[in-house]
Amino acid sequence: MHAAIVPVPALVDERRTLYRLAAEIAAPGTKLSDNLADHPIVRFEIGRVLAGKGELDPALLAEVAAMKVRDVGVLVAADPAAAEVLERPLAITAPQGVRPEPLTEADGDRFEAALAVVAEGVRLLRSLAPEMAADFLPHVSMLAVLKRETSGGLVSASSRYVPGIVLIDEPALPMEVAEALVHEGAHEKFFDLAITREFLDVGAEDADYFETSWSHARWPLEQTFAAWHAYNCLAQFNASIGPEQRLGPDSLLTKANERAAEIGAWLLVHENDLCADARWLLHALSGTALPGAFAEVGDVAGPNGQADARARGVDVTLSTEDSEDLHFHLLPGVRHQRAASGRVVVGKASQPPQLSWLNEDASWTLDLWRIDETTKKSFRWMLSRAAEEWQVDSAVAESRLRSALASLVSESIVGSPGTS
Known part of the structure; x- marks a missing residue:
């Protein structure tokens, strides 16, 4: 379904193109390599500029990108200075009053043991769901493993304010890593789609809130759509694993299908608040037909014909x-x-x-x-x-x-x- 909107290589390239242009505008002469354009902290700093909250310091970008990582199928933060470099994403995603600390090479054998579980988790994901791994992992630029005693029970987290980085609790099981990469990888995929395609506009800020039945939390539209998307992906992953797979104590896999259905039903009622590509994905994953004008111009293989038709039908034309x-x-x-x-x-x-x-x-x-x-x-x-x-x-x-x-x-x- 994602590839019908845009294939992975094209989506990653479009994301990099956007950040390169933003950096060039914010600090003329700034050139971003793929490594810089993908780095979560570089993207965070550029995001701050786009939000009108500061200026871009090219020297800082090069400094944070030099942070040491280890490649075990995903890049894992390993630098002893990671706590300082990643201070902002750690603070943004942490529960209130909690100051999580990342495991790094300074933690010796404890870090190496966690790294081995992460590596096995990546291999497990690729074995159980190879297409899903190929779809999500290119959007995970970095993973940071948190010391379990400092995380406040975070389990896993990601944030649109620091796109590209996934935080996970110190894992005991490879399946915990695999599930976290599906869950947070789905969010990272959504973050990239949202900045390159027609998903949400400024009107989303004024839309109704969704209230969950399981916790009675109230979510704005963007968070609601992101959660629905992630639960759908978790439900698909759950269908691909066998009963012999041992799940982590905080696993959401057995709850994912029910929660995706609940959120999806609400989104279908509120779909007029979504833009073209989001509406197409909502109906494609829900197995429902696009209504009205969308059905007339849509393409069963994807939303691209529909989006182009709408763009060419703008009311403003030159006489x-x-x-x-x-x-x-x-x-x-x-x-x-x-x-x-x-x-x-x-x-x-x-x-x-x-x-x-x-x-x-x-x-x-x-x-x-x-x-x-x-x-x-x-x-x-x-x-x-x-x-x-x-x-x-x-x-x-x-x-x-x-x-x-x-x-x-x-x-x-x-x-x-x-x-x-």
Whole structure:
């Protein structure tokens, strides 16, 4: 189901593209390697800038990325300085009043024993659910093992504020590690989907809260969808393991299917608060049909046709009279990068920086300025290029190009005479 939205390699590349653009805007000249772009603390620091809570220090990024890790199928924090480097994610995810401490090489045999259990847990996951492992592990950039006596019973945790890192209690069983990687890996997958695809918008903050029947906790929409997604993944994992597998004392596997159904039923009632890709995934995993207009334009193999149709059907278009002889230019302060998938993320050097993904036609149109950002482009020239490269007749190309340009103008990305 995830691959129908976007395959793993494309999703990881799009995530890196977004962070690279954000870093370039926040600190011009900053270049992120894959290692830097994946590092949870680097992503946390960039996230702070995007939230308007500080400036980006490129020297700090290089410093935190130098923290020593051990590779046992996932990268495990091993540096004796890990507690200091990972202070923020530890504080964000810890229960109130708890100060968890990571196990590191400074803990000697205790760390090596935990590392061996983690390695066996990764192998177990790949053995029991190879497709799930291939789907989730690329989104887990780092794992930190917490000393059990300091964790406050955390079991496992992740946070969208520090994406890419998974925290787990010091494991006794490989199955505890495998389950944690499914649970938190599903969250990390969701975090990447949420910043690259149409899942939630600002309206999610005002949506109704969901109340769980098992603890009566109240969750906002984003947390509700993330929990539903994780419980679905845990239920699928539970179906792939045999009765001989010993579960940890805090396992959620036997409860996952029931909880996924409860949350899913609530989400279906509130699906109008979700964006296109989230609605598609909700119905695909629930085995229900997309309603109304979504069903008319949707693709049974995935939501991409549906999203493109909606993007091309925007209400704002350029009139024939106004656009026929117009020349368009890229507005000052606009920066953009193209992912390997062809999608373009665009940003503005504002405070805080603003980033957004463009639909297929708007991406193609903006890319016309990739070689020379200062040259004005005439509508007629762009239309000729569009008809040729899109391999459609002139009337179809004209309609699509008008919509693409209208969206770029409305977002203050390109301008025509009279705009600046």
